Amino acid sequence: MLDVIVFELRFRLRQPATYLFFTLLLVLGFLCYCTEAVRATSEESVKANAPTTVASLMSTFTVLGAIMVAGLMGTSVYRDFERRAHELYFTTPLRKADYVFGRFIGCYLVTLMVFAGLMIGMPLGAAMPWIDAARLLPVRMETYQIAFVLIVVPNVLLTGALFFMVGAFTRKLTTIYTTGLLLIVAWGLGVNSLDRIDNRTLAAMLDPFGVRAISETIRYWTAAERNDNPLALSGPLLWNRLLWTGVAVVVLAIGYWMFSLNAQPWSIAALLPRRSLPSEPRAPSAPAGEFIAFAPSLAYRPFATTVKLARFYFVQIVRSATFQVVLVAGMIAVCISAVNADQILVTPVYPVTRIMVTDIAQTFAVFTIVLITFYAGELTWRERVQRVDQLADTLPVSTAQVCLAKIAAVILLVAALNLALIAAGIGTQAFKGYYLFEPGLYFGYLYGAVLPEMACYALFAFFVHSAVNHKFASHVIVITTFVLTAFLPEIGVEHGMFHLMSVPEITLSDMNGFGPFLRPAAMYSIYWLAFGAMLTSLTIKMWTRGTEPPKGLRRPMARLGGLGRAATAVAAMIFLASGGVIAYNTLVLNPFRTKKGDLADHARYERVYKPRFAGVPQPHVVGLSIDMRLFPERLEYDVSGRCRLRNETASDVDRLIVNIDRDLTVRSLAASLPYHRDLSDRRAGIYTLKLDRALRPGDEMALDFVEAYDRRGFANGTQETSIANNGTFLSHFEPHFGYQREHEIDDGRERERHGLPARPLMPPLSDKTARDHSYIANDSDLIDYDATIRTAPDQIAVTPGALVREWMQDGRRCFHYRMSAPIRYFVSVVSARYRVYTDSWTAKDGRTVPISIYYHPGHEYDLARMANGAKMSLAYCSEQYSPYRFDRLRVVEFPDYAQFAQSFAGTIPYSEGIGFLARVQDRTATRDGDIDYPFYVTAHEVAHQWWAHQVIGADAEGSEMLSESLAEYTALMVTERAYGRERMRKFLRLDLDRYLSGRAEDEYGEKPLARAQHQQYIHYEKGALVWYGMREQLGEAAVNAVLAGFLRAYAHAQPPYPISEDLIARLRAAAPKSMQGAITDAFEKITTTGCQALSARKVKTATGWHVDFHTCIDKYHYDEKGNATPAPVDDWVEVGVFGKPRAGSAEPGKALSLARVHLNREWYDFAFDVTEEPASAGIDPNFKLIDRYPDQHMIPITPGAPQPRTWKTANR
């Protein structure tokens, strides 16, 4: 056997492909570490060369490298057949085992050597001198060695065994590569479709490459843990590795068993009844006589011939096995993806066509691209490979005809596949019981937007194949170009006119259809199609026809006919014209903005204006009245308005510093006091007015302004969507006064690059000036608001306030709104063709608040749930905190260009993407209810009418807790009231999962809740858990009393604004002494407990059942980087046993016994006596702690006497 191994090794080491693959992996590994991508991460986050990251990366490379494994190992036995050497081998006295395993081991070793390129390239990249050492961990070779042994060695064994055996059996190159393709597709699908909270463990087991097992192992690890802990073979990873190594061995064994040293290949056809091959006819069917004179009339119709040829090639593609395999794989992918496409958040949405068509197009895109690339090569080379070229090339068919027919066949293929996609989309909708198909949208999107881009890609692929005239090199060039094009924006080439053959993405909306994305997509399609047509003239010129050997790079060039030259000239003209239109739109009508340029502008704002304007006293806005003209038809608007300003400072104001967004044209700016204009810097969006006579403290003045959004055409990259044909949502209102900190760059790395000093994201709690204003506006407290909105005659415009009057004027529909109570300088305008759903809520004092939901016709599904959420939230907040301040409540839908809802005074704009299409299944006898997020989100937003609109935090860290955490808490309480306490478990489990995942991925470093800085996973999820936990500990009444008191103290207050500590102090005052430590842990420290249910046994007793339950608990504090220090446990924890779960439910059954116990050491054994038969036991079963092992809280109870405790350390 050794001889065979050595032979294989020697052979492989002589092959250039071996070194090519090795170098490729080395370079890729190297590039992973020495490029921009690495430098972007910050010091607090997980490092790119952390052990588990290295392992994940290597694992991903074994997926992508599967095709290399196919090339190296699949071809081992195949090669003998290809060279027809098998008959020689099989007739030697070589034993089967020696032959098979010798070959296998030989090429396996070589493949491992090839993959060792990663082990060299990755650390080498990390060690490059230009890499900032602080961004990476010190290079440790054993990190790479461990990952190689645990990940690469088994993965290559598995894929290698598979390919080796497939190659040995089918003896066809195509089946080897198809297996590789299928493996990758199956992996991608499996990984994605199993990404649900309840089947992650399954996903971790089933991922043959171990990527999921690694991510599952480290799911809740902090950055520091991920950086420090070596990759260990334990937990899901251990089982995963065992499972798949076992599978590899089984594959090899079965393969060996079935393999016979036989010259006949194994194939499915061989299993079927034999069909006879055509044999020589025995007797001539016609006399061997004279050639029958048969001179048909000949006609040369170029167009008809081209069509005929195109159809011929199309049929050839469709008949080919590769196409069918890819098609089947693609359709499976599409169907799986489409079936899951309606999973948004955790609750399904109605599978509207917009969502389906985007999903199927995106999923299938990679398959289409593979097919185009592959068949461009196949068709270019078809005649040469089949050796029909000399016959075909002497036919009276012009090169242009052949060339165009082949291109047309591929484009036709894409067009035909689109039909299959539409069928898949409609089928999935029907399968889901949704029958409002929109064939127009399917066809418009797939044929109007997808097909042209794919056609361009086909034109390009054929061009490369014709020009390069080397199949493999062409494939590499085509794919590389495609990948590089996707990366162009990353390396600073942001203008779409250089993004070869790519058409800007379209974001669909039910409300606004194709919206502003249609025109740029159409122009770019024309532009690239014209470019493709020009390329095609070169494709034809360079097309290989005949047997003329190339002379170096020079090849005979075909001449284009008159028609061809004319077509090329027309294409060139269209290319120039459309290019001109695009350039005019994106460079002249709209400013061309780049990421780099934008950052530079922000840096300039800070550098130039911070020294001059920060801290310069400015008057506060106390009133705003606007007259806004919306022109949804042409995507323009203008606003004329008046800001009432009052000097609330102690010093004179002699200059107004006015910020107006640089996208707005300032038509006029005039103060009510004598002034002159002094600075006007549109790039920074800053304008100043010098007052001739200073505004004295306490005095008022006004600023009249006219500003307009008057952009025409389209911009480069993404489009402005705040003004829309149907669904305008304007939420940033100008002007603002004084230096605006929010214009500064937040990202620490970018600040450093622009020479700006490091700064926290939000001012620290200790910053006393932070209390001078709220965190949403630094130039106002409360304002009077009055607005007239003029919009299209068929639209309704909404802004905060009571509708005073509605009328028609100059063909515009006009609305006059006035706010009866002062509000924050935080307003929005929404306008669309709405239908209105109305409801109302009556307070205990008899006051009735009308509720209206402005929605897009067709989106009726969840209106009642939303209205219910609003009513229950209004009721809860009014009872528990304070009366509702406004006289109405509106929910207003806006297009799916953003996925959030935002609470303005009495008015809540709400994205169509996050609630209007929710398909909430209520709880039934056989299934758990879905999370009712239209209800929940509405409850949350309504709670903001208190937590933001009544009280708002200072401009300091932690202030978001005062609005977001409390709104979350309120929404949880409202939901609990609506759905019952036992349903909260699902919400809390989800919040806990999001918090634990969020903290690991935080680039800025985790902060305690009281000092969170724009960190959603803290102020939403952790905040919700902490406050809900407080309510569990202190009781609802006590917590709400604290909140109501806090509200009374700070509602509508002028400065000083409250900070998080103010609320925490009140909570401390209301809590017993035993709770103080828990409050510190929850708010002021980063703390997690670790509860684990270790074992549970039950025995039947005379009166029922006796349960012994072993548990352990620990607790850690963390610093910002995630370094843990042990902390003493001193907490109240729920412990209980549960009955059988309901059929079809993932939740535990009824609590048979549930107690809150105070725990202060590590190990606890509990005993329960219950009357009903228990099924499971749990410690903190309902997720009321911030706990890092949420999956280990519950354990099934097994019958038997209690086990002696095994004193093993809990894995962590």
Place this chain on the structure above:
Amino acid sequence: MSLVIEDLYKTYPNGVRALNGISLTIPTGMFGLLGPNGAGKSTLMRTIATLQDPDRGSIRFRNIDVLHEKDTMRRVLGYLPQEFGFYPTLSAEETLDHFAGLKGVADLRVRRELVQALLQQVNLYDVRRKRVGGFSGGMLQRLGIAVALVGRPQIVIVDEPTAGLDPTERNRFLNLLAGISEEVTVILSTHIVGDVRELCRQMAIIAEGRVIVQGDPEVVIAGVAGRLWERAIDKRDVELVEQSFRVISWRLVGGRRVVTVYSEWPPEEGFRPVEADLEDAYFLHTGAAGRLA
């Protein structure tokens, strides 16, 4: 004269001089092209068949300037290369239909009749529905012939067409060619000298890119007639004979070596005159004496 080739030169990038000033005039009817491997036959054929361009020279077929009016030439051309294949998934019928369509047989009904007739002619009618991928070499060759003849070309170029055929099929094929050669120019390149003598009224022998001899096969034979002599000799005399005579060929007859030599006068004792054949003329002109290994 139908095909006039003048002064054709071709040097490949690797330095091989494939055509070295070939001029030929080829009339209607069968024209045989003989020459050893590497003589430039295939290059010449491919050049006439519009597949590649010479460095210099011109080719005219009737009133077509072949090198510059390739598409026009292709309309009247039937070409059967030495090595070729077909789309393996198509049946014989589909293959022929495909080529017929591209050759300009636009009418569907006419095309079907033509395809059926041709399949019968080349004796593939019974297997017309089978995939070409499963065909034997001989069947492929016959299908290739049918493809070359489809659409009634005015000039047919066939490169080593009878190589893979059994004697029956070879006969059948040669008859086919003879049948059409009444009005059509047929250029037949072959190794089999007998074919040329049987079928061709005109022929040429080319070697090293040059035309060595051209004319009626009988005239070419006549050029060597009466100057060929043979005798059986012992192994030890081989060298002596090679030094003294212009050896045309060696043969084994009943295990004994028989040498044929060219000499204008009767050579010394032991040699007897033999009747000249085209093969002998070929060996003489190409200098490629058939040696015993």
